[in-house]
Amino acid sequence: MTSNAIRALRRKKSGLSEVKVAVIGAPGVGKSGKTTISLLWRYIGEYDHQSESKYKSEVQVDGDTILFEILDTCPKSGDEMPTRDTIHWADGILLVYAITDRDSFNYVRRVRACTEFSANLPVLLVGNKDDMIHLRQVSTEEGEILGKDFDCTFEEVAAAEQVMEIADVFHELARKVLATRRKNKQSLLERMLGNKRSKSDSKYA
Numbered sequence: 001m002t003s004n005a006i007r008a009l010r011r012k013k014s015g016l017s018e019v020k021v022a023v024i025g026a027p028g029v030g031k032s033g034k035t036t037i038s039l040l041w042r043y044i045g046e047y048d049h050q051s052e053s054k055y056k057s058e059v060q061v062d063g064d065t066i067l068f069e070i071l072d073t074c075p076k077s078g079d080e081m082p083t084r085d086t087i088h089w090a091d092g093i094l095l096v097y098a099i100t101d102r103d104s105f106n107y108v109r110r111v112r113a114c115t116e117f118s119a120n121l122p123v124l125l126v127g128n129k130d131d132m133i134h135l136r137q138v139s140t141e142e143g144e145i146l147g148k149d150f151d152c153t154f155e156e157v158a159a160a161e162q163v164m165e166i167a168d169v170f171h172e173l174a175r176k177v178l179a180t181r182r183k184n185k186q187s188l189l190e191r192m193l194g195n196k197r198s199k200s201d202s203k204y205a
């Protein structure tokens with residue numbers, strides 16, 4: 001049995017849904033464990049700081065217990081793109097830029113252009129630091145347009161201040177991941193039933 005299959009079996013047994021989120025953005029946009037994630041988890045409850053860049057925590061979303069695993073991608077520069085392994089690892093992607101930093105907006109644009117996301121990978125776009133509107137370099141309309149381009153939800157937040165809004169962002173992403181999982185399961189079931197039917201049809205044809 002593969003490690004993924006073992007993990008899925010454990011998840012099923014415990015009734016836990018595991019949701020893996022990769023937080024992607026240029027350096028300094030506010031995606032780090034130092035601010036956003038640790039604040040979020042401190043608010044929600046205990047978290048398990050697994051390594052420099054990975055966090056785990058159980059959170060209630062709409063009455064279900066979700067085991068979040070969050071990867072802070074920490075690029076060293078604005079030229080470093082996330083790896084294919086990171087994208088494949090993730091169930092959902094949080095793309096973050098800072099409204100005060102045009103380069104970080106261009107970074108998420110480049111990530112989306114250079115990196116192959118599977119068609120049904122849930123993505124959320126977040127413009128952070130909206131408490132610093134006096135230093136704004138990216139308008140809300142530009143964020144909205146990019147969100148439409150990416151076919152994903154867009155939101156402006158102040159991660160350092162509005163912890164509940166950040167929690168909502170993660171909850172929203174979890175809902176999308178679970179909905180995608182249900183849809184994939186359903187279409188797999190339909191394909192399997194379709195195969196069975198066509199086999200039995202051909203048997204009696």
Ligand SMILES: Nc1nc2c(ncn2[C@@H]2O[C@H](COP(=O)(O)OP(=O)(O)OP(=O)(O)O)[C@@H](O)[C@H]2O)c(=O)[nH]1
Pocket residue numbers: 025026027028029030031032033034035036074075128129130131132157158159160161
């Ligand atoms: N004003 C304001 N500052 C913020 C906000 N979020 C983060 N910051 C600040 O932005 C700076 C960078 O935050 P980090 O969380 O380290 O950013 P990062 O994206 O993880 O950066 P790297 O670790 O270099 O990839 C820190 O000084 C934070 O305090 C916010 O919503 N508003």
